[in-house]
Amino acid sequence: MIYRETGQFKSSYASDQAIFPLVQDRIFVLLAVAVAFVVPPLFASEYWLQAVLIPLLIYALAALGLNLLTGYAGQVSLGTGGFMAVGAYSAFKLSTAFPQVNVILVFLLSGLVAALVGLVFGVPSLRIKGFYLAVATLAAQFFLIWLFNKVPWFVNYSSSGTITAPTRTLFGVTITGPEASPGARYMVALAMVTIFALIAKNLVRGRVGRSWMAIRDRDIAAEIIGVRPMRTKLLAFAISSFYCGVAGAELVFLYLGSAETLAFDINLSFLVLFMIIIGGLGSVLGSLLGSAFIVLVPIFLTNAPHLIGLPLPVALQKQIELMVFGALIVFFLIVEPNGLARLWQVTKEKLRLWPFPH
Amino acid sequence: MSRSKAVLIALLALVVLASPLAGAALAQSQSIFIPLLVYRTGPYAPSGIPIANGFNDYWNLVNERDGGINGVKLVWEECETQYDTKQGVECYERLKAKNPVLVNPYSTGITYTLIPKGPVDKVVIFSMGYGSAATADGRWFPWVFTFPTTYWSQASAVIRYMGQQESGLEKLKGKKIVHIYHNSPYGKEANPTLEDLARKYGFELTLLAVDHPGQEQKATWLQVRKINPDWIFVSGWGVMNQVAVKEAAAIGFKMDHIVGNWWSANDSDVVPAGEGAKGYKGATFHAPGTNFKVFQDIVKYVYDKGKGAGKQEDMGAPLYNRGVVNAMLSVEAIRTAMGKYGNKSLTGEQVRWGFENFNLTEQRLDQLGMKGFMHPIKVSCEDHEGNGPVLIQQWDGKKWNVISSWIEPMRDVVRPKIEASAIEEGKKFNYTQRDCSKEK
Numbered sequence: 001m002i003y004r005e006t007g008q009f010k011s012s013y014a015s016d017q018a019i020f021p022l023v024q025d026r027i028f029v030l031l032a033v034a035v036a037f038v039v040p041p042l043f044a045s046e047y048w049l050q051a052v053l054i055p056l057l058i059y060a061l062a063a064l065g066l067n068l069l070t071g072y073a074g075q076v077s078l079g080t081g082g083f084m085a086v087g088a089y090s091a092f093k094l095s096t097a098f099p100q101v102n103v104i105l106v107f108l109l110s111g112l113v114a115a116l117v118g119l120v121f122g123v124p125s126l127r128i129k130g131f132y133l134a135v136a137t138l139a140a141q142f143f144l145i146w147l148f149n150k151v152p153w154f155v156n157y158s159s160s161g162t163i164t165a166p167t168r169t170l171f172g173v174t175i176t177g178p179e180a181s182p183g184a185r186y187m188v189a190l191a192m193v194t195i196f197a198l199i200a201k202n203l204v205r206g207r208v209g210r211s212w213m214a215i216r217d218r219d220i221a222a223e224i225i226g227v228r229p230m231r232t233k234l235l236a237f238a239i240s241s242f243y244c245g246v247a248g249a250e251l252v253f254l255y256l257g258s259a260e261t262l263a264f265d266i267n268l269s270f271l272v273l274f275m276i277i278i279g280g281l282g283s284v285l286g287s288l289l290g291s292a293f294i295v296l297v298p299i300f301l302t303n304a305p306h307l308i309g310l311p312l313p314v315a316l317q318k319q320i321e322l323m324v325f326g327a328l329i330v331f332f333l334i335v336e337p338n339g340l341a342r343l344w345q346v347t348k349e350k351l352r353l354w355p356f357p358h
Numbered sequence: 359m360s361r362s363k364a365v366l367i368a369l370l371a372l373v374v375l376a377s378p379l380a381g382a383a384l385a386q387s388q389s390i391f392i393p394l395l396v397y398r399t400g401p402y403a404p405s406g407i408p409i410a411n412g413f414n415d416y417w418n419l420v421n422e423r424d425g426g427i428n429g430v431k432l433v434w435e436e437c438e439t440q441y442d443t444k445q446g447v448e449c450y451e452r453l454k455a456k457n458p459v460l461v462n463p464y465s466t467g468i469t470y471t472l473i474p475k476g477p478v479d480k481v482v483i484f485s486m487g488y489g490s491a492a493t494a495d496g497r498w499f500p501w502v503f504t505f506p507t508t509y510w511s512q513a514s515a516v517i518r519y520m521g522q523q524e525s526g527l528e529k530l531k532g533k534k535i536v537h538i539y540h541n542s543p544y545g546k547e548a549n550p551t552l553e554d555l556a557r558k559y560g561f562e563l564t565l566l567a568v569d570h571p572g573q574e575q576k577a578t579w580l581q582v583r584k585i586n587p588d589w590i591f592v593s594g595w596g597v598m599n600q601v602a603v604k605e606a607a608a609i610g611f612k613m614d615h616i617v618g619n620w621w622s623a624n625d626s627d628v629v630p631a632g633e634g635a636k637g638y639k640g641a642t643f644h645a646p647g648t649n650f651k652v653f654q655d656i657v658k659y660v661y662d663k664g665k666g667a668g669k670q671e672d673m674g675a676p677l678y679n680r681g682v683v684n685a686m687l688s689v690e691a692i693r694t695a696m697g698k699y700g701n702k703s704l705t706g707e708q709v710r711w712g713f714e715n716f717n718l719t720e721q722r723l724d725q726l727g728m729k730g731f732m733h734p735i736k737v738s739c740e741d742h743e744g745n746g747p748v749l750i751q752q753w754d755g756k757k758w759n760v761i762s763s764w765i766e767p768m769r770d771v772v773r774p775k776i777e778a779s780a781i782e783e784g785k786k787f788n789y790t791q792r793d794c795s796k797e798k
Contacts, residue, residue, distance in 0.1 A: 046454070046455075047451045047452050047454065047455055050447075050451045051447060051451035051452060055444070149541055149567070159547065159549065159550045159779065160466070160470070160546055161542075161543055161546050162467075162543045164470075167788055178474030178475055178477075178478050178787060179478060255447075256444070256471055257471055257474055257475070258470045258471050258473075258474070259443070259471075260542055261542075262467060262542055262570055263443055263444070263467075265570065302438075303452075313436075314396060314398060314436045314437065314438040315398035315399050315403075315407075315438065317438065318399045318440070
């Protein structure tokens, strides 16, 4: 009744090609973004900002990046953690070498460095596919982590091998380092996700995204109709790694404050991959929903026994958390193999018919 | 919509709605809250469980026997980190709402993340014998305490011990020493000191890294066979230790020429290797075993009342005792602060004063039932390390025995390094050096 396109006429190409052709969608999304920008900084506790929302946004950005590569271009990658590490370590090197450079610019530059590295590790994708490509990207993961562990130049010869986010400001507000308020860091992370999600959405609607999807669906057919596989695949690797690199830089600068290579180990790659599988492959919204699921559910499960006044030993609680979380993932994939994004789509379709379903 | 999908959406809605309630804090009057970051699951659990039990038992003892610290109850809450920095940060942020006065991170990674937060949140970071050696300079890092000692002091004491065994430090010249370390900030921490000492005493140092979690060490021990070192120093943690001991036994290396650091010498590290582990040595800053009055008290007030955290027969393992020591030091530092600010709930700043003016005398150790259990410590504004000496213990197949007297670290080598790196690390955070003569 409310959610219906009746009466909305498109009189120009621009309005017909809008990201959200329906007025209701536009309003909903704008409202959601506005709420995200206003409500948490005002009302959320420090715990919520620091331990839940900031990592959620950072993972969302990484998941967006991986979704472009795996969901849209069909190239399976297990190197996400490695590419994020490239972003983090380049951001650290850049910001300590050029302290006067704006920290957002540092994030973008480290994204570019990650893109270059992604380009190099994307080369095998021209010859190998599927599981074999996954193994090749696994090499990227292990090589990059080994490199950062081995070469002390990357950590400015610090004896512990830890990188630390220096204090930097943006428009006079401290956004990185220990004194930065969680609210400020949240705003930066949110702004980055919003902008990059918008860019991703436009990328996948346009020529680039269509050529990615053509490659994903059948690369030989795509080649025949004139999509250049090398350019397309490498572009996917580069852009995906750019997103992951920026997310990696944010992970250290906005979330952890200091990190070692262990923060970027293979588990991170799997985590981000699970996010896009659960959220929905080939969907921008799915990346956001998937990261929300993976971040929120364990925290909910950790806190649930306390909420109902059931004091469990922490070890047992952790085991239960892992089991329930695993079971939930299986349950989700059985019930909705196409991910949370598909669930959202189904809900919208039902809403269009509501209250008169046929 | 199918029913299962409805269930699905309902579940999701529940998560979204219920999670904001999670962080709600309970305020209690006249108590002191301490978060307890533990790891009872995952690859580091063999090391994490005894420590956590030691903490619980000692704090339970203080509450049961003395009714808290000078009558103020201790309240603590465990949080599982799995030795993972991200989970540790989540734990710290969650428990921060309960106004903690100090935190024992028990992971070098988590310590590094919390070091900059300490002064901002007004929480004392007590990294007892771990974390960053640079933070032992209290002029730069007022909120971090590493006493009784640091990795750098430990490395120098272990080298001194090796020298003693070779009948003189100068005899180390030309000897081959291998450092097998966990490839993380924790494991790397001792390397610069070892390198300096190698230059000073002319021994040949080889650094062999073992990647997290440390189950795979075949390549490392192949190299050890090739090098055939005179001494091996191990900085391992969790499952890495038992694998290292097993591998050493498998290649038939002289067990009494391997010295683990104080995180690599627990019962759980040597028992899996069986007879082969006999003779393995480890550093420590407190005695193993239960021949001290405090353990009788723990049995009487905690285990006999059914409040024990672990099994009674597991008491006395080095890492259990480490937990007890750490819990005791935390309690005594808070008690020191109460001496100035009164017997009530304290703030982080007040407890910090207690840490900085901490003076654990022989007499006080005797009163605590810990005579001979550990060395007296005195902390000062400049020196947050207390420069504690180190003991060497040896595994005889059944239990650990202390086989050395207290070995002094090489303060002349270590302290200048600490001061230099404190300046370097402090500058990263735009800190300034405190003038200690102005502190009271």
